[in-house]
Amino acid sequence: MTNNTNYHANFETLMRAFKSRHVVLVEALPSAERPAGAFICAVNLLPDGSRELVPFAQMLDGPEEPMVLPPTPDAPPSPFGIN
Numbered sequence: 001m002t003n004n005t006n007y008h009a010n011f012e013t014l015m016r017a018f019k020s021r022h023v024v025l026v027e028a029l030p031s032a033e034r035p036a037g038a039f040i041c042a043v044n045l046l047p048d049g050s051r052e053l054v055p056f057a058q059m060l061d062g063p064e065e066p067m068v069l070p071p072t073p074d075a076p077p078s079p080f081g082i083n
Contacts, residue, residue: 010056013042013056014040014042014056014057017042017043017056022042022043022044022045023040023041023042023043024040024041024043024053025038025039025040025041025059026038026039026041026053027039028055037058037059037061038058038059038061039055039056039057039058039059040055040056040057040058040059041053041054041055041056042054042056
Protein backbone atom coordinates (compact mmCIF):
# COMPACT_ATOMS: atom_id res chain seq x y z
CA MET A 1 0.00 0.00 0.00
CA THR A 2 1.22 3.48 -0.77
CA ASN A 3 1.45 6.30 1.73
CA ASN A 4 1.06 8.96 -0.97
CA THR A 5 -2.03 10.99 -0.01
CA ASN A 6 -2.51 12.15 -3.62
CA TYR A 7 -2.95 8.52 -4.70
CA HIS A 8 -5.55 7.98 -1.97
CA ALA A 9 -7.46 11.11 -2.99
CA ASN A 10 -7.38 10.06 -6.66
CA PHE A 11 -8.54 6.56 -5.71
CA GLU A 12 -11.49 7.95 -3.75
CA THR A 13 -12.40 10.20 -6.68
CA LEU A 14 -12.26 7.22 -9.02
CA MET A 15 -14.47 5.16 -6.68
CA ARG A 16 -17.07 7.96 -6.62
CA ALA A 17 -16.95 8.12 -10.42
CA PHE A 18 -17.56 4.37 -10.69
CA LYS A 19 -20.42 4.50 -8.20
CA SER A 20 -22.12 7.31 -10.16
CA ARG A 21 -21.30 5.62 -13.51
CA HIS A 22 -19.21 8.58 -14.67
CA VAL A 23 -16.38 6.41 -16.00
CA VAL A 24 -15.40 5.53 -19.56
CA LEU A 25 -12.76 3.43 -21.24
CA VAL A 26 -11.11 5.32 -24.09
CA GLU A 27 -8.32 4.67 -26.54
CA ALA A 28 -5.72 7.43 -26.66
CA LEU A 29 -3.48 8.38 -29.54
CA PRO A 30 0.28 8.06 -29.09
CA SER A 31 2.39 11.04 -28.13
CA ALA A 32 6.13 11.66 -28.09
CA GLU A 33 6.26 10.49 -24.45
CA ARG A 34 3.70 7.64 -24.44
CA PRO A 35 2.49 4.94 -26.81
CA ALA A 36 -1.17 4.62 -27.76
CA GLY A 37 -3.25 2.77 -25.23
CA ALA A 38 -6.55 2.37 -23.43
CA PHE A 39 -7.25 4.53 -20.39
CA ILE A 40 -9.86 4.52 -17.64
CA CYS A 41 -11.20 8.07 -17.44
CA ALA A 42 -13.57 9.79 -15.05
CA VAL A 43 -16.10 12.07 -16.73
CA ASN A 44 -16.03 15.52 -15.17
CA LEU A 45 -19.36 17.30 -15.70
CA LEU A 46 -18.67 21.02 -16.11
CA PRO A 47 -21.06 23.83 -15.07
CA ASP A 48 -21.81 24.72 -18.70
CA GLY A 49 -23.04 21.16 -19.36
CA SER A 50 -19.96 20.02 -21.25
CA ARG A 51 -17.85 17.06 -20.21
CA GLU A 52 -14.14 16.66 -19.61
CA LEU A 53 -12.33 13.30 -19.52
CA VAL A 54 -9.86 12.90 -16.66
CA PRO A 55 -7.49 9.92 -17.16
CA PHE A 56 -6.83 7.86 -14.04
CA ALA A 57 -5.26 4.60 -15.19
CA GLN A 58 -3.76 3.05 -18.26
CA MET A 59 -4.80 -0.49 -19.12
CA LEU A 60 -1.89 -2.89 -19.43
CA ASP A 61 -1.36 -4.38 -22.87
CA GLY A 62 0.01 -7.87 -22.49
CA PRO A 63 1.66 -9.54 -19.52
CA GLU A 64 1.92 -7.23 -16.53
CA GLU A 65 4.83 -9.02 -14.87
CA PRO A 66 7.58 -6.95 -16.53
CA MET A 67 5.76 -3.68 -15.71
CA VAL A 68 4.72 -4.11 -12.07
CA LEU A 69 5.49 -6.27 -9.06
CA PRO A 70 2.92 -7.34 -6.46
CA PRO A 71 3.15 -5.91 -2.93
CA THR A 72 5.33 -7.78 -0.47
CA PRO A 73 3.66 -10.07 2.10
CA ASP A 74 4.75 -7.74 4.91
CA ALA A 75 3.06 -4.68 3.34
CA PRO A 76 0.90 -2.72 5.82
CA PRO A 77 -2.89 -3.19 5.57
CA SER A 78 -4.75 -0.96 3.15
CA PRO A 79 -7.02 1.73 4.65
CA PHE A 80 -9.48 0.86 1.88
CA GLY A 81 -9.97 -2.69 3.21
CA ILE A 82 -8.16 -4.40 0.33
CA ASN A 83 -4.69 -5.93 0.11
